[in-house]
Amino acid sequence: MIDVDHGAPARKLKLYQILYVQVLFAIVVGMLLGYFKPDLGEAMKPLGDGFIKLVKMIIAPVIFLTVSTGIAAMSDLKKVGRVAGKAMLYFLVFSTLALVVGMVVSHIVQPGAGMHIDPNTLDQKAVAGYVSKAHDSTVTGFLLNVIPSTIFSPFVSGDILQVLFVAVLFGIALAMVGERAKPVLDFLTALAQPVFKLVAILMKAAPIGAFGAMAFTIGKYGIKSVINLAMLVGTFYATSVLFVVVVLGMVARYNGFSILKLVRYIREELLLVLGTSSSEAALPTLMQKMERAGCSKSVVGLVVPTGYSFNLDGTNIYMTMAALFIAQACDIPLTLGDQILLLLVAMLSSKGAAGVTGAGFITLAATLSVVPSVPVAGMALILGVDRFMSECRALTNLVGNATASIVVARWEGELDRDQLNAALNDGAAAHPAPEAPQPGLPAEPRRA
Template sequence: MKLVATATDAPPPPARPWYHHTYVQVLAAILIGGLIGYLQPEFGVALKPLGDAFIKLVKMVIAPVIFLTIVTGIAGMRDLGRFGRVALKAFTYFLTFSTLALIIGLVVANVVQPGAGMNIDPASLDTSKVADYAAKAHETTIVGFLTHIIPTTVVSAFADGDILQVLFVSILFGIALAMVGDRGQPVTDFLEALSEAFFRLVAILMKAAPAGALGAFAFTIGKYGVGAIVKLATLVGAFYLTSALFVVVVLGAVCLANGFSIFKLIRYLRSELLLVLGTSSSEAALPSLIGKLERAGCAKPVVGLVVPAGYSFNLDGTNIYMTLAALFIAQATGVHLDLGDQLLLLGVAMLSSKGAAGVTGAGFITLAATLAVVPSVPVAGMALILGVDRFMSECRALTNFIGNAVATIVVSRWEGELDREQLNAALNGTLPAAEAPALAAAE
């Protein structure tokens, strides 16, 4: 069904006041939260529960939204060969651009040299604060990661809220339901109706987005202060600039080659991006992203597979951070890495970036896992960047989020499952008012 308005449609409802739009409210909340954290740091830190509570509210519905989207999408396909093609194309895209992000981070670190001249003795660093991250990284292996994808029970995947486990269960159940054929149609109909109810629930939860963004951002500024950025301005600036160039140049070229504009996509997803910025969590906007990409003309089965999988395997921002931060630590501690060492670092990062997927604090943990395998770079050097990691996590989350949105549209086009007219209408802002309540709340 096309969502593009026609001349016979009823007149559009009057435009809502600008201050009713979610992106305006979230932006205002971020600014207010920043001021509170700067002027009243203790009060800003005390507001942390607001951000934590909102993220918990969203995570509460992520598992069922992913399950319902994937199962109804695969069951509606019936052609399991088509599902296999989508998965192959998605993971080909993920591997290509994740590796490219790692290489770009490596190149920038060599050109900018953010840690050069610091001459820090690793023995003088306080490593107590990074010990927990190093321990978690040591526990994370490729084999352990692969076996962890399989949940203990079907229910435990949803109880723990593990995205990869939910993805695994959803795909298997969707395939099974598709194989049942017409006898499974009542189940599919029920799940589609249930999906509408959950997206209405998402709409209700999104009303709390401004409060969550305010609390999370006030805590970040109040806890760490803007002074932490000044101390390591070269590293933070290099990371933000590299991520911005990756989005505009690399992802922008991908978008251009596939017939749409990265800038229009960013504008279309502005509410979600501001929410990610305020909460430092890309998961906070995952349910809304699924709905918006479907509304923009991407096929439901493609969205259901690519978006959740991308949250674990298509971490462009995290990958840029890993190689850039690793070389910063080496430069700051006076460790010289020749081409062979850097290629080893790149290879290890390619594997460890998958091994820590879906883990809380994945960026920092993955960095620890990478450094643990490259003995020439001291893990203790991670203490240098712990103070600014929170500020860089926001950029990681934004870059990851945009990368997954681009990936979903591109894979939809490759599969011939992209409604061009609907995509253009969405990106140009000419779609009629959202029919799905969750989408209406986000616009």
């Protein structure tokens, strides 16, 4: 559960004491406030921003402790490269599939058809800022940015991939030093206890953050902006659900678990993402939950943080769907070559702008800047509803990364089947976790 601190089974908690119920209630209240009192709702923005900053504050130490101690406990360092390679293969296949799904659905539904928009009448200034950021976000720049300026700078900037880079190298160094590194490993293991206790404390503020973020979203952008482009928003949400249930559902079934049970298992994280529109808000607790579901610490530590930059199923569906929507709205026919180019550029740009605030919209700008057939100015058509679609992007990305953790753990023989079945069938509440994981302890052998 998000609330890792309570030791009693969830059935003993009253309904209003369960965190996901509190978050859901906060979301509803925030929507009502934003709708009926938009000015007051917009003023609630600091509550959401404050909570996200609290969570981001703890992400770097959580990733570093989990990854470095997990790798240090490995006896076979070749396994680190093997796990990373398998994770990247998974990310590449399903990111590409998500792009194709978004494109196919856009062709079938035609959400932008009949709008007959003249691109010359669109306000290019509205999207100029996103285009400028997109030009700054190149694949080469992204790869170089993974290497931090100093070993300590990632903990200041909070860059997930930089923290992961340092953690992997430090974990490998600890493993290579061997017995002499045991005092350092013991210290990091002990340090994990108060860090994960701090996560539990911060998560108690989740309802406040969800309330503030939702009140601001509805108050500033209003429900009417969604209604105006309801076809696009509805198609995107339906496609994302279809991708999770059908595509990820088949993957889950093949690997011996139910995608619907997994969604239920991570419902607290999903509601947190829905309320805050930030998938990072759920990163620390998602890592804990995947460990409790039977995935080894080393696999979770490598797959989940990396997936936050490379396994963006929801973002990829959005990019091809939004690009085709703009083309349809502006009556621009796309040849097969144009669409193949769109797919290839989207695959690269989705990695180049990873980790940037508003990454979904920025990656779309980066893609359209390279594909001349679709006008970048057309992004002004969807600017008003992008905030509402960003929530669905984040939710889909979260489910995709949870699925990836289980699949890669199974491929590696690092999945405890009994623990997975217990977690998904009975829920996290029926199997409360200890106050903090023990990342430094060698994991027992797991069988797929």
